[in-house]
Amino acid sequence: MVRIAHISDSHLGSSLFQLTERKEDARKCLKKAVEMAMQHSPDILVHTGDLFHSPLPQNDDMIFVIELFKNLKDKVRVIVLDGNHDIPYGYRYNFSPLRGLETMDLIVSTGKGPYATFREVYDGKTVEMHLLSWTSKPQFEYFLNSARPKEDIALFFAHDIPVVSENLPINFQYYGCGHKHNFWLDEEYDIGRPGSTGVVNWSREMGGKKKLIVVDIDNSGKNEYTLQTLNDVREFKFITGLDITGMGMEEVNQTLRNSLGKLAPKKTKPIIIVEVNGLIDTQTERGIQRKELIEYGEKKLDPLFLHIEPNWSSIGPRPVTLSKPLDVEASVLEYMKQTNDAYAEQVKELMPRFFGGEE
Ligand SMILES: [Mn+2]
Numbered sequence: 001m002v003r004i005a006h007i008s009d010s011h012l013g014s015s016l017f018q019l020t021e022r023k024e025d026a027r028k029c030l031k032k033a034v035e036m037a038m039q040h041s042p043d044i045l046v047h048t049g050d051l052f053h054s055p056l057p058q059n060d061d062m063i064f065v066i067e068l069f070k071n072l073k074d075k076v077r078v079i080v081l082d083g084n085h086d087i088p089y090g091y092r093y094n095f096s097p098l099r100g101l102e103t104m105d106l107i108v109s110t111g112k113g114p115y116a117t118f119r120e121v122y123d124g125k126t127v128e129m130h131l132l133s134w135t136s137k138p139q140f141e142y143f144l145n146s147a148r149p150k151e152d153i154a155l156f157f158a159h160d161i162p163v164v165s166e167n168l169p170i171n172f173q174y175y176g177c178g179h180k181h182n183f184w185l186d187e188e189y190d191i192g193r194p195g196s197t198g199v200v201n202w203s204r205e206m207g208g209k210k211k212l213i214v215v216d217i218d219n220s221g222k223n224e225y226t227l228q229t230l231n232d233v234r235e236f237k238f239i240t241g242l243d244i245t246g247m248g249m250e251e252v253n254q255t256l257r258n259s260l261g262k263l264a265p266k267k268t269k270p271i272i273i274v275e276v277n278g279l280i281d282t283q284t285e286r287g288i289q290r291k292e293l294i295e296y297g298e299k300k301l302d303p304l305f306l307h308i309e310p311n312w313s314s315i316g317p318r319p320v321t322l323s324k325p326l327d328v329e330a331s332v333l334e335y336m337k338q339t340n341d342a343y344a345e346q347v348k349e350l351m352p353r354f355f356g357g358e359e
Contacts, residue, residue: 002122002153005037005076006213007230008178009196011085012061016054016202016271017305021234028233031197033212034068036228038076040214045076045120048178049083049134049159049198056088057097077120078109080132083159083178087213090333094356096133109133115143119151120190125219126151130172132158145169153217156347165189173217182208185228187321190215190223198232201274203309206238237263244312245278249287252280256288260297269304272297277311281339283320329355330347 010030015022028236029053037045052061072078082096101107114135119128127152132143140158147156149171156172160179165186166174174190180195182205193212209229216224239259244252259274290308297306318340322331329351336344 001216001218002044002125002127003040003042004155004174004176004213004215004217005040005042005045006048006192006194006215007197008034008048008090008177008194009050009200010047010082010198011050011053011196012065013057014200017200017307019271019305021269021304023060025232025234026198027061029230030213031068031199032233033230034072036212036230037214038072040212040226042214044079044129044155045072046129046157046176047081048157048176049081050085050178051080051083051234052086052097053200055086055093062097062100066104066106067102067301073106075213078107079129079131079157080109081131081157081159082109082114084134087134088328114139115291117147125153127217128154130154130156132156134159136164142284147171152219155217162189165191170188172222176213181210182210183206183213185213185225185227187210187223187225190309192225195230197230199234202236202238202271206273209349213256215223235265235267237254237265237270238273239263239272240278242274244276244280244284246312247278247280247284248272248283253289253293256293257296260293260300263301265301265303269302272301272303272306273309274307274321275309275311279313279315282314282316283318285312285314287340290316319358 010026012026013023014026069078080098082098086096086098087095088096098107098109102109108118108311110131110133114133117128117130119126128149130147132140154172155174157176159177161175161177168189177193180193181200181280183195184193194211194213195208197210199205212228212230214226242259244255263272291307294306320335322334324330333348
């Protein structure tokens, strides 16, 4: 039997909302995922790409990775692929940061080209591995469809596998991919995606999960999957589904304040994201007390960052209803009242002069 531990998309160097703390978090998330994986004593630890967020990682991240993988030497075979973020295509330099790690024999990857295969014996069984780094779709399809594995156990790893499960060749016992940051596993077709090791892009990852995928493969034809949830090292509180349609500004402010008030983070310095949906008129929109709400939330919850995502749409001004349309004086006052005009009081005092009620 061969045991594979599969993780992906660590995006070292990325930082949500440009928070430097999140760079440290990304490293911690990867370390946590690797430690979790190693508890299963895998033969192979595969990272399916986007280890780094940029093809020119900072030394902090590079040194971290070197130390991390150095500790795994002789304990597990580490495979890492280039993702669309690691790879320097189209820029004025040639090498992915993974080439250095390969040169140091810390990882196995695809070398200078996008595709490589190698064999290794585990538990007396030869396992054939096909590695495909990020490449164009035609190249991806070419390599996928021309791969002819000879061993009973063959594995296919690529950063992305943009092919529906039913159309994958059946020659491989496990297909591992990354690219999308949420967990997905198709046990029927043996294709798995762990998701990222931490939160990279909150709006795309909000409802999803990240998992370590451990796959046991033998000759039985049926893989054994063990899944373990990977939580970000930082606590995230997402308030979603807040719909303020039809509310006036006071109600909106109260609703948002109540939602923040109900939160009870367990860890210190959480990241809090409040997504506000709905259709409101421009007047209500103008009346949303963003600054006060953020101050209130920061005081109460002591977050690393509190963000209110304005996902609402404005439907333009609210209609003004005039009870006596032919009465100009009454109509002006009603209009000013309904549009919260700041000069309403002064106009009310001045109006009699123009309409000549009293002399
Ligand atoms: Mn990615």
